[in-house]
Amino acid sequence: MTEFGEFSEHLLTVEGLKTHFFTPTGVVRAVDGISYDVREGETLAIVGESGCGKSVGALSIMRLVASPPGRIVDGQVNFDGIDLLAISEQQMRTIRGNRIAMIFQEPMTSLNPVLTIGKQITESLELHLKMEGAQAQQRAIELLEMVGIPDAPSRLKQYPHQFSGGMRQRVMIAMAMSCNPRLLIADEPTTALDVTIQAQILELIKDLSAQMGTAVIIITHNLGVVARYADRVNVMYAGKIIERGTALDIYENPQHPYTQGLLDSVPRLDEDRKQRLESIEGMPPDLMELPSGCAFRPRCRFAVERCAEEIPPLMAVGDGHTAACWVTVGTASEVGA
């Protein structure tokens, strides 16, 4: 099922992943059959709006979806030859935070407020790398210096509330990179930060991942961030990947009407000011009551009858560029498919 070359370059392969939430009022199909892969050392962006399943998809890889109500109901996640959904929780713990690390949107809630920063960093060094006492301390100082926190030895003794938002995110990055992970998942790492701090943090992630050869999945709704940092892009809508390609494919030749609509709806500093923004009418659907056929159909200006009857699969547009739309790519590729 993988569509990019041979298997060996793939660090992570996700196939047919479905994560649903079973609530008293119904089943929320947050992630509804997504397949993609991440190659060694690349940066993959997952783009979409609130509720499209981009975060739940990432949490599923880490097996961090709260259960109940959430459950991974189908699919496979293959990381470096290991089936992450089949191994025991104990084995998963040797991978999580070690070979796959994650940083979250809100650094204040992901740090423990009653432990010093030093304690929190050395904890994972002791757990995963079996370091002890002074050695772990020394490494923690190096890590803080690596992420550009001045005065590291005394900062280690401080608590999270003594750090600014940007500094907390640096601490999170230090912790994430402490075990030299093969894959870093960054879930909206800069959404809560000011634009000048956002630039600092993203450049830091980029530099460190390049130095260490870490692959990065960056989850964001910011199309500018994607354009600057991503090699490849998955666009998600209502629990599904609806378009995928290189950053250039997505920005210069978007095929799915949703991707086109997203790109048209942001005011841009690199172009002349438009008189009026082209917005996508309506709202994303309720994931409990998805419309029949294509989930984007009710908001789509190109929708035809077929869109209500059949869910469009990802269909090839070009080399490595696929989109799930009956109208824009359906007719062309169907003959071959």
Add this chain to the structure above:
Amino acid sequence: MTQMQDRAPVPGQEVAPLLEVKDLKMHFPVTSGLILQRKIGAIKAVDGVSFSIPRGQTLGLVGESGSGKTTVGRCIIQLNEPTSGEVWLDGVELTTAKGRQLRGMRRRMQMVFQDPYSSLNPRMSIGTIIGEPMLVHKITSGKGELKEQVSELLRVVGLNPSMADRYPHEFSGGQRQRIGIARAIAVRPDFIVADEPVSALDVSIQAQLINLLEDIQEQFNLTFLFIAHDLSVVRHMSENVAVMYLGKIMEMAERSELYEKPLHPYTQALLSAVPVPNPRVEAQRERIVLQGTIPSPMNAPSGCVFHTRCPIAIDDCRVVVPELKEYSPGHWAACIRV
């Protein structure tokens, strides 16, 4: 009408201003002790801000968190009583206005808030939320007319009039922001402070709301102070733009002038920090990554408040407080290195 002297800086060309702000200061006292509350310092949230907005136009106010942009908006609307300075709305000085006069002026200036979740009372139906300001300011004659007016307002902001009996929790963020806009325009104001009105919303919903704000501006001839941190949204919305940092205006100019020829190093850094949705452009763009973070407004740096992060600061910047000077018609900047 009072004769106004020393006109506040007008960005862009001179059109009779609806709003003028002169040397506005808002210093929040910092106290210590529970009973005596000795004053031990002041947070200079806004420290000498002057600008004016011509009728029917939008001034965009940008800056990072803690720059004081929200406080400027609140001081204009008289939600905070400024420490000093003047706020003139259509010839009336608001900081000294009292009683009936101030109440009359309050009808003419409204606010749209950032957070569509906390700015609507969860126990009131949206019909009541939108209708209440009309009752308060007595611009409706009775129940029947009020209902009709609320329906009309809901239509104007793109909601279905049949939704008037529903409660805020039944609406999405974008719809709630539409309700907030309906409430603001219900009393037929002249001037609206929109404080980050779209930053809590998703991209596709943002565009809808931006278009709506522009529509109502045209329809009701509104004047906006548009407060935001997103420079691309501000460029789209505003005729003129002011950049704030630590309580002061660093630069102010007509939109295209500011974005194409930024003079202040802070504006230049801000603009270069915004990634644009174009991979080819991004691959080549030089970035000025500012070091450090915005200092605390409680002990702002001496001299130019930006000198601690400025890539071109010299020794003088630590001492001299730069004045906001007009470098070309309507283009103001506060930097001794320009």
